[in-house]
């Protein structure tokens with residue numbers, strides 16, 4: 001064991017931005033139920049996955065590295081609506097009432113703090129439970145105070161902040177994001193064009209020494225200013241955009257075509273979704289943020305510059321359609337036009353009838369627990385090993401992101417091995 005990994009003693013406060021949302025309430029309910037022995041943490045790597053060690057023995061990951069115990073987590077967070085987590089989960093309609101009732105009292109006790117919100121960043125939302133902040137810097141100050149108060153009131157040893165709130169409008173990288181000094185200046189000057197509320201949450205978390213995770217595709221911590229700040233404060237940052245359904249399929253299928261040296265001429269992905277996330281993404285400026293996140297995957301895996309005959313001309317299109325009757329039960333279609341020997345064309349159709357938040361909840365939990373582990377292992381800045389969980393993995397200007405799910409999984413295992421001073425056991429791993 002790395003001598004410098006601190007043990008996971010005491011309480012871990014998990015502050016969720018968007019604590020009344022579908023993903024947040026589904027994750028929280030599952031954790032509360034699992035720790036009472038009323039549910040299994042299905043889909044969670046930290047709770048269920050195993051790894052083969054150097055001596056050939058296969059062990060659960062949670063027995064290899066010191067992860068926080070689910071029993072030690074205390075949930076809190078912010079939302080633009082005042083509903084407690086039970087009411088919010090009822091509204092989200094992801095989980096059935098009978099499942100929510102298993103932990104009703106605990107859910108009712110989770111009441112959101114007022115949100116740092118700007119309607120211009122999510123025009124489809126009109127919240128009532130929001131902070132009155134004169135400037136973006138003031139927003140940061142208020143959020144920092146929230147974090148400190150929550151930590152003290154709940155006797156938490158550590159805090160992790162997770163963004164599971166709505167996708168903000170697309171904010172392109174600009175000068176104000178390129179250094180910490182420029183970012184702070186823009187916050188103090190209240191430059192509301194380039195400083196989003198999510199950046200205020202991230203800044204506040206990092207300033208309070210809490211790892212920050214971006215679960216939406218927002219630019220937020222994907223800037224040199226935030227990389228600099230997280231290094232300076234010795235805090236891990238991770239993201240972005242939970243890799244839950246359609247992109248998960250893409251990052252499994254695309255490496256298969258590439259490994260078999262099969263060509264691809266087109267990939268059309270569309271889906272219908274009727275939850276609040278779908279409603280926000282129905283706004284073109286918000287969809288743009290998601291589109292950028294979803295489009296980056298294929299080129300990165302195919303490397304068209306290396307294989308122009310196979311992937312030099314892939315027509316890639318991504319659509320999301322807000323369709324209220326489906327609520328959280330997204331239906332996704334992919335049509336993939338591939339070609340093989342002698343250029344003969346073939347087609348693959350994928351029809352995934354998924355449940356968005358059921359897929360995203362364990363990812364959110366794993367990101368929280370691994371970020372807390374990284375913090376205790378003294379790993380700061382961008383956590384590239386957590387790319388496995390993200391649709392649009394964070395990376396600096398010198399490195400390319402890794403999208404292939406199996407390469408990402410090796411990165412998770414390799415990092416865990418390094419933490420405990422082990423080598424990979426064999427080529428069969």
Ligand SMILES: NC(=O)c1ccc[n+]([C@@H]2O[C@H](COP(=O)([O-])OP(=O)(O)OC[C@H]3O[C@@H](n4cnc5c(N)ncnc54)[C@H](O)[C@@H]3O)[C@@H](O)[C@H]2O)c1
Pocket residue numbers: 017018019020021022023024078079080081092115116117118122125127164165166167168197198215216217241242243244245275276277356357359360
């Ligand atoms: N569900 C998935 O599979 C999935 C996958 C990838 C990414 N995401 C992203 O995760 C996020 C959450 O998804 P969801 O389905 O839970 O959405 P949701 O609309 O149910 O929940 C979002 C919550 O955030 C709150 N909110 C919005 N702005 C806020 C702010 N500034 N401060 C505090 N709270 C705020 C909303 O009131 C809402 O309760 C979205 O950005 C979505 O794009 C979801």
